[in-house]
Amino acid sequence: MMTPGAAVETVSVDTLRAREYPLLDAEGHVYLDYTAANLPPLSVMARHADLLRGHLLGNPHSTNPASSLTTTLVERARGAVLRFFNASPEDWVVIFTANATQALKLVGESYPFGPGGEYLLTFDNHNSVNGIREFARARQSPATYIPVVLPDMRVDNAELVRHLDRAKPDGANLFAYPAQSNFSGVQHPLDWIEIAHARGWDVLLDAASFTPTNRLDLDRWQPDFVVQSFYKIFGYPTGVGCLLARRAALSKLRRPWFAGGTISVASVQGDKYYLAEGEAAFEEGTPNYLALPAVEMGLEYIASVGLEAIHRHVNSLTSRLLQGLAALQHPGGVPLARIYGPRSTDRRGGTVTFNFYGPHGRPIDHRDVEQRANAANISLRTGCFCNPGGGEIALGITGTELSSCFHQPEHETHLTIDDFRLCIDGKSTGAVRVSVGLASNPADVDAFLTFAEGFLADRSTP
Numbered sequence: 001m002m003t004p005g006a007a008v009e010t011v012s013v014d015t016l017r018a019r020e021y022p023l024l025d026a027e028g029h030v031y032l033d034y035t036a037a038n039l040p041p042l043s044v045m046a047r048h049a050d051l052l053r054g055h056l057l058g059n060p061h062s063t064n065p066a067s068s069l070t071t072t073l074v075e076r077a078r079g080a081v082l083r084f085f086n087a088s089p090e091d092w093v094v095i096f097t098a099n100a101t102q103a104l105k106l107v108g109e110s111y112p113f114g115p116g117g118e119y120l121l122t123f124d125n126h127n128s129v130n131g132i133r134e135f136a137r138a139r140q141s142p143a144t145y146i147p148v149v150l151p152d153m154r155v156d157n158a159e160l161v162r163h164l165d166r167a168k169p170d171g172a173n174l175f176a177y178p179a180q181s182n183f184s185g186v187q188h189p190l191d192w193i194e195i196a197h198a199r200g201w202d203v204l205l206d207a208a209s210f211t212p213t214n215r216l217d218l219d220r221w222q223p224d225f226v227v228q229s230f231y232k233i234f235g236y237p238t239g240v241g242c243l244l245a246r247r248a249a250l251s252k253l254r255r256p257w258f259a260g261g262t263i264s265v266a267s268v269q270g271d272k273y274y275l276a277e278g279e280a281a282f283e284e285g286t287p288n289y290l291a292l293p294a295v296e297m298g299l300e301y302i303a304s305v306g307l308e309a310i311h312r313h314v315n316s317l318t319s320r321l322l323q324g325l326a327a328l329q330h331p332g333g334v335p336l337a338r339i340y341g342p343r344s345t346d347r348r349g350g351t352v353t354f355n356f357y358g359p360h361g362r363p364i365d366h367r368d369v370e371q372r373a374n375a376a377n378i379s380l381r382t383g384c385f386c387n388p389g390g391g392e393i394a395l396g397i398t399g400t401e402l403s404s405c406f407h408q409p410e411h412e413t414h415l416t417i418d419d420f421r422l423c424i425d426g427k428s429t430g431a432v433r434v435s436v437g438l439a440s441n442p443a444d445v446d447a448f449l450t451f452a453e454g455f456l457a458d459r460s461t462p
């Protein structure tokens with residue numbers, strides 16, 4: 001077990017892999033896609049299966065015994081989430097959702113955007129955060145992007161403050177950013193939260209990529225809204241996420257409709273409805289009630305391994321990966337990999353994104369890298385990872401190129417990825433992403449580096 005306070009030893013990770021993730025070594029699988037999903041630990045699945053085998057659980061929202069037990073377990077899961085984030089129930093509400101995306105949609109559709117308000121966000125954001133701009137614009141609030149700057153893909157602080165200074169005091173102003181980028185691994189500063197608050201912004205923090213390997217203490221940091229998918233932290237169950245909202249911020253949201261589970265009273269003839277209090281007003285329909293008890297088990301699992309130990313472990317593997325990649329050069333000295341993001345472990349997580357280049361400096365298509373990785377039983381990911389702003393900056397694709405592409409008549413309503421490739425002729429349309437996590441070991445990193453070395457020896461590389 002990785003004990004907090006102790007340096008992570010290979011043997012302890014080996015024990016964890018053998019006990020919780022035996023398929024990794026049994027299948028010789030090099031899994032390097034932790035930013036997309038953590039792997040399901042056997043002990044959490046077993047505990048969950050035992051619970052379901054041993055208890056009769058019915059749909060919550062009733063007083064019958066099968067329903068009451070479910071309600072108790074769901075409320076226990078809610079309490080466990082609050083404790084994990086060190087969020088006091090007096091100040092914070094946990095709204096269970098299907099995933100981070102649904103949590104973001106709840107904020108987007110309910111935030112009181114209007115004329116005089118604004119949606120401000122970093123280029124570096126997941127599409128599920130980008131998509132909120134459509135809710136903003138539909139209600140006459142502009143959406144404004146703050147760029148990130150190569151090579152580290154961080155935001156220029158002065159530029160951020162310039163944007164934040166523009167908030168109109170009477171408007172509803174929402175600022176959204178990821179605590180950690182799913183594109184570059186950059187950790188954007190949490191002290192932006194107070195800087196934004198002081199200038200009249202509500203803050204939506206996307207914690208999806210950050211929390212699996214970092215403590216997010218909501219007593220110390222007080223954004224207004226935080227979104228999370230639980231499979232990113234502990235792999236199982238899928239289909240459950242949450243919106244954590246400060247009570248004061250929640251009261252600003254205006255629900256656009258009502259649904260089963262969200263009301264205290266709704267009437268057909270009276271043509272009226274009354275929303276329930278707190279989280280209930282946002283939990284639409286029947287929650288994933290059989291899966292929710294496993295959230296508490298997953299959080300207990302993370303506590304047993306130790307989040308600080310996971311952080312140090314991932315940090316050390318990231319360093320190994322970054323150093324190993326930087327050392328790979330073609331005979332003439334041309335580096336194999338161009339990394340998009342920080343080259344050291346300073347303020348970054350275990351997500352490393354890059355493209356490979358041939359000895360003459362020409363890019364090696366990320367799709368070829370993926371195919372060769374697949375053949376070597378290495379799970380990595382290529383493309384833009386639902387983070388187009390990160391991709392456009394990293395790959396040098398300009399706004400002018402994009403608008404001339406999107407405004408061609410034949411692209412009015414339809415654009416395939418191949419059409420897009422033709423539009424930005426010659427440039428890469430994607431990158432390769434390798435990410436390490438709690439079950440990764442040095443051998444995984446080394447296996448990837450050996451795989452990467454193959455591109456140096458390969459005479460067919462451009």
Ligand SMILES: Cc1ncc(COP(=O)(O)O)c(C=O)c1O
Pocket residue numbers: 035036099100101102126128178180181182206207208209229
């Ligand atoms: C940073 C970030 N935000 C949001 C999401 C969306 O998560 P989900 O697809 O689970 O809703 C992801 C998923 O990859 C992510 O990496």
